[in-house]
Amino acid sequence: MFTGIVEELGTVVAVGPLDDGARLTVSGPLVTSDVRHGDSIAVNGVCLTVVRSGDGEFTVDVVAETLRRSALRSLAEGDRVNLERAMALGDRLGGHIVQGHVDGTAVLRGERDGLTRFELPEELSRYLVEKGSITVDGVSLTVVDAGRREFTVALIPTTAELTTLGRRAPGDEVNIEVDVLAKHLERLAGPHLAARGRGAQALPGDNGGVREAR
Missing domain, CATH: 2.40.30.20 (Elongation Factor Tu (Ef-tu); domain 3)
Structure with a gap:
């Protein structure tokens, strides 16, 4: 971790x-x-x-x-x-929980209104939320805006100076790891959301079994 x-x-x-x-x-x-x-x-x-x-x-x-x-x-x-x-047990968690398991890549598109803009695959963008966490080339960053196929972050001068992000140019490819908690929640909630979408939901029955609610 x-x-x-x-x-x-x-x-x-x-x-x-x-x-x-x-x-x-x-x-x-x-x-x-x-x-x-x-x-x-x-x-x-x-x-x-x-x-x-x-x-x-x-x-x-x-x-x-x-x-x-x-x-x-x-x-x-x-x-x-x-x-x-890798972090040691008891260390301060200065950024967020990062596994080092990259989900894919994004492309740097440049600066806009003081924010750094990246384009990423749509299948990854669903895990991003405003003020949520994302890892870009191993750097823990806070999402400012999350769109369907892009997101923005604000790079402070220290981050730009001490990491590769200050050396990147538009068109460069970067590694992306989305928040692992979002992926786990999607996996756990998926079957329940699918059942609700079919108009049925498993609920405890009076006899200890299940009944269908519509």
Whole structure:
């Protein structure tokens, strides 16, 4: 689990192919200061497992599914990336609950009225609400406006300076993780909403069974 509070801007040192994915080596002196084999580090919001570390660098393997769903597929040597170590029990939750399981990507469309605008797939936009939380390239942000296929956020100067978001240009692709609580609520409520839509709802009966209400 992560919080969406970026600890360090790292640099991609090497990108190599694997049989079913890619291997990344990233320079990050802070996040590697106490890293061990098997630890989790979020790279641009994607939770990855450290397979090797040393001299201020760490190496991770990225499977094909992760490359397909995320913008990590376009990383190249020299690119800057947002880094965050997994949170420890008892740490302050400075952002929001972030799993590091990217749901898809969005595209930066530019600035409008002091807000940064992103376009995202419609199937993800339904999880966004005004003043709700969203993770963009591993950065916990508050949604200002939520539309059918776009959303806006306000980037404070510190966020722009200390993360990759201040280096992004219109047309750039970013990783998106929506609020996991919204996805769980949709899953749990789905059958009940579907039943209500059919004009029926299961209710406790007097005899301990169920009866149909219309």
